[in-house]
Amino acid sequence: MQNRSNVFQVDFDAVEKEVRAFEQQQADELGIESRAQKHWVDENPRSFTKSQRETTTVLFGGLTMMQDAFIQAACSGIGYRFQALDVPDNAAMQVGKEFGNRGQCNPTYFTVGNLVKYLIHLRDDKGIDTQTIIDNYLFTTAGACGPCRFGLYVTEYRKALRDAGFEGFRVLLFQSGGGINQGGEELGLSFDKTFFRAMFRGIILGDVVNLMGYRLRPYEKHAGEVNEVLSQCKQRLIETLQRNENIISALKACKKQLLSIELDRLQAKPKVSVIGEFWAMTTEGDGNYHLQKFLEQEGAEVDIQPVTNWTLYLIWAQLYDARLQFKLATGWKQKLKLGKFILLLKLANRVMAMWFNRYAKAIGLTDYHLADMQSLAEDSHDFYANELRGGEGHMEVGKLIQAVKYKKAHLVLSVKPFGCMPSSGVSDGVQSLVTGQYPDANFLAIETSGDGAVNVYSRVQMALFKARQKAQQEVDDALTNCGHSLELARQSLAQRRGVCGDWMPDHVTASTAANIVHTLLD
Ligand code: SF4
Numbered sequence: 045m046q047n048r049s050n051v052f053q054v055d056f057d058a059v060e061k062e063v064r065a066f067e068q069q070q071a072d073e074l075g076i077e078s079r080a081q082k083h084w085v086d087e088n089p090r091s092f093t094k095s096q097r098e099t100t101t102v103l104f105g106g107l108t109m110m111q112d113a114f115i116q117a118a119c120s121g122i123g124y125r126f127q128a129l130d131v132p133d134n135a136a137m138q139v140g141k142e143f144g145n146r147g148q149c150n151p152t153y154f155t156v157g158n159l160v161k162y163l164i165h166l167r168d169d170k171g172i173d174t175q176t177i178i179d180n181y182l183f184t185t186a187g188a189c190g191p192c193r194f195g196l197y198v199t200e201y202r203k204a205l206r207d208a209g210f211e212g213f214r215v216l217l218f219q220s221g222g223g224i225n226q227g228g229e230e231l232g233l234s235f236d237k238t239f240f241r242a243m244f245r246g247i248i249l250g251d252v253v254n255l256m257g258y259r260l261r262p263y264e265k266h267a268g269e270v271n272e273v274l275s276q277c278k279q280r281l282i283e284t285l286q287r288n289e290n291i292i293s294a295l296k297a298c299k300k301q302l303l304s305i306e307l308d309r310l311q312a313k314p315k316v317s318v319i320g321e322f323w324a325m326t327t328e329g330d331g332n333y334h335l336q337k338f339l340e341q342e343g344a345e346v347d348i349q350p351v352t353n354w355t356l357y358l359i360w361a362q363l364y365d366a367r368l369q370f371k372l373a374t375g376w377k378q379k380l381k382l383g384k385f386i387l388l389l390k391l392a393n394r395v396m397a398m399w400f401n402r403y404a405k406a407i408g409l410t411d412y413h414l415a416d417m418q419s420l421a422e423d424s425h426d427f428y429a430n431e432l433r434g435g436e437g438h439m440e441v442g443k444l445i446q447a448v449k450y451k452k453a454h455l456v457l458s459v460k461p462f463g464c465m466p467s468s469g470v471s472d473g474v475q476s477l478v479t480g481q482y483p484d485a486n487f488l489a490i491e492t493s494g495d496g497a498v499n500v501y502s503r504v505q506m507a508l509f510k511a512r513q514k515a516q517q518e519v520d521d522a523l524t525n526c527g528h529s530l531e532l533a534r535q536s537l538a539q540r541r542g543v544c545g546d547w548m549p550d551h552v553t554a555s556t557a558a559n560i561v562h563t564l565l566d
Contacts, residue, residue, distance in 0.1 A: 092232035105129035111250030118242035121288035131329035143204035150461035182214035295406035314511035320459035360417035408546035435466025454511035462493035522561035
């Protein structure tokens with residue numbers, strides 16, 4: 045799902061003004077009489093004032109379960125009634141198809157249907173009358189003006205809500221800003237520093253907790269232990285966020301619990317990098333056939349894409365555009381304005397990375413490196429122009445190249461929603477060229493349509509077979525190099541002090557077990 049936040053927005057009003065002036069000048073030169081056009085505008089109801097805050101529940105969702113829970117807690121810690129929707133399931137998709145337009149991409153049906161399904165549940169199962177739902181609930185989501193269908197999501201929500209009998213239900217976009225100021229009354233939802241701090245706290249916390257889980261779970265000695273500890277950590281962090289207290293000591297307490305889990309990291313597990321369309325690779329439900337869970341059940345170590353990477357990409361894209369504009373700018377005033385904007389973006393980039401690293405360190409997620417956006421852009425630009433936006437842009441291409449080049453994964457799975465324009469072009473088109481030039485790539489694009497699980501699982505299992513062989517080969521080679529047996533390596537590892545869940549071996553190859561052997565025994 046393409047998601048171009050307007051947090052770091054270029055001044056579109058100024059651009060629009062300039063274009064209008066140019067249009068007028070051309071019309072005058074050609075002697076064309078300009079006619080005032082009346083364009084269609086979706087009259088999206090957006091009234092939400094501070095006085096309604098106490099009685100209004102703000103619905104939201106769409107990230108991982110961990111992130112949704114943390115955002116809900118962080119926003120309640122600053123005085124909002126936020127409620128995360130459940131992870132969208134196939135029933136939600138069917139509701140989306142029933143009330144949505146034809147020809148939408150798959151995440152639209154899942155996410156729009158999920159909201160409508162919940163409102164129907166409130167009305168039909170909980171017995172809340174429709175007007176009370178409209179008055180006391182609203183939905184907030186990210187907005188965009190993207191080249192793919194994401195730009196139309198809000199209109200799609202409106203259409204489905206109207207047809208399902210919820211005319212007047214409010215859908216607010218994060219970018220709505222002043223548009224929801226009501227007759228001078230203070231806004232119900234202030235998209236200000238406090239609000240965005242709470243949102244990013246939830247997002248980054250969710251990332252570091254999720255990443256810790258994916259790092260430890262494949263190697264736990266006692267099945268289910270990591271999830272058990274993670275759910276206790278989740279509760280601890282939720283309570284801390286609800287009280288709006290310092291999160292670092294809560295993270296340190298989680299670290300202590302997580303590092304006490306017994307691991308056997310010398311198992312030759314295939315590492316699988318899950319990339320693709322943003323929503324499809326992030327959701328943890330029917331929207332991608334529970335892919336992450338399926339992979340772990342099949343014995344893989346899953347390399348997920350943190351949501352923080354996505355925010356870094358948004359910043360990078362703004363920075364890229366601003367630098368081009370700077371080159372084209374003529375007047376010093378414009379250059380000065382753009383220069384300040386570029387500095388602000390660089391600062392934002394730094395702050396995000398520092399914020400992430402601080403939380404990562406506190407929970408024991410050592411040696412985790414967020415994607416370097418500039419190197420992703422450079423590695424991919426021969427195959428996919430960096431100026432193209434929509435979906436993941438060039439990121440998907442760059443991630444595949446880097447997975448092969450830097451031996452990051454034994455298998456790269458690209459999750460492509462049915463009907464997704466950018467992802468289809470990349471997964472089926474551009475990536476074929478990439479795999480042609482990088483023959484070592486074990487790449488598989490899977491399409492998620494909601495009803496093709498058996499087909500997808502079987503294709504993933506075939507690709508995993510090859511990945512498992514690669515992982516085993518890497519471990520065998522590492523043992524041959526150092527002249528140890530696996531048992532000796534295990535004994536040697538057990539005697540090392542300080543080697544637990546937060547210790548990471550040097551990166552030599554994709555396999556964690558092989559890296560441990562290289563680092564400790566070579
Ligand atoms: S990136 Fe693809 S799936 Fe996501 S909103 Fe755009 S068209 Fe739909």
